[in-house]
Amino acid sequence: MKKVAIVGCGAYMDSGYGCSGEWRCLKAAALGEGRFDEPVHVTAFVRCECPGRTTVPNVGVAIKMSDIKPDAIYLSSCLVNAKPGCPYATAEQMAEMLQAKFEVPVVFGTHDYH
Numbered sequence: 001m002k003k004v005a006i007v008g009c010g011a012y013m014d015s016g017y018g019c020s021g022e023w024r025c026l027k028a029a030a031l032g033e034g035r036f037d038e039p040v041h042v043t044a045f046v047r048c049e050c051p052g053r054t055t056v057p058n059v060g061v062a063i064k065m066s067d068i069k070p071d072a073i074y075l076s077s078c079l080v081n082a083k084p085g086c087p088y089a090t091a092e093q094m095a096e097m098l099q100a101k102f103e104v105p106v107v108f109g110t111h112d113y114h
Contacts, residue, residue, distance in 0.1 A: 002040045003068055004029065005059060006110060007098070008076035009086070010047035025076050025110040034111035035074065043068040048079060051088040056097050063102070073098050077109045 006025050013022070022045055028034035029042050044062035048055045063069055080091045089097075095106035 002038065002071045003043045004036075004040045004072050004074055005044035005046065005062060005070040006042060006074045006076055007046050007048055007055060007059065007079060007094070009079040009082055010049045012078040012082060013047065022076075024113045025074070028111035028113070029074075034077070034113070035107055035109045043070055048094070052086070052094070055094065056101050059098060059102065069102075070104055072105045072107055073102065074107045074110050077111050080108045 006022070006029070008022055008025060025045070026042060029036050029040050032039040043066045044059065046055065046058050046062050059073065075091050075095060079086075079094075091108060095108065098104075099106045
């Protein structure tokens with residue numbers, strides 16, 4: 001089974017801007033829906049916290065603590081589709097940093113639930 005890590009937007013989760021928390025991402029991952037081609041095993045779920053400087057190190061800690069390198073890192077739908085967008089980094093910039101550090105593909109979005 002494919003192993004994945006998910007990075008979600010903490011501001012969206014905490015403020016209720018259309019994301020009620022990680023349950024939608026976890027549901028899509030478990031059922032193989034949305035951007036997941038098949039059911040996957042989520043090995044880490046990391047919340048990006050403003051201004052995002054600790055996101056890459058926090059993903060690293062999550063990978064180290066689980067002792068499982070993910071096959072891919074997914075940026076949550078709320079992080080990728082944030083309106084207004086993140087003032088600190090675009091999803092593309094975050095993906096570049098994560099991919100460079102962990103050498104695994106980064107997928108934009110997790111689900112299409114509303």
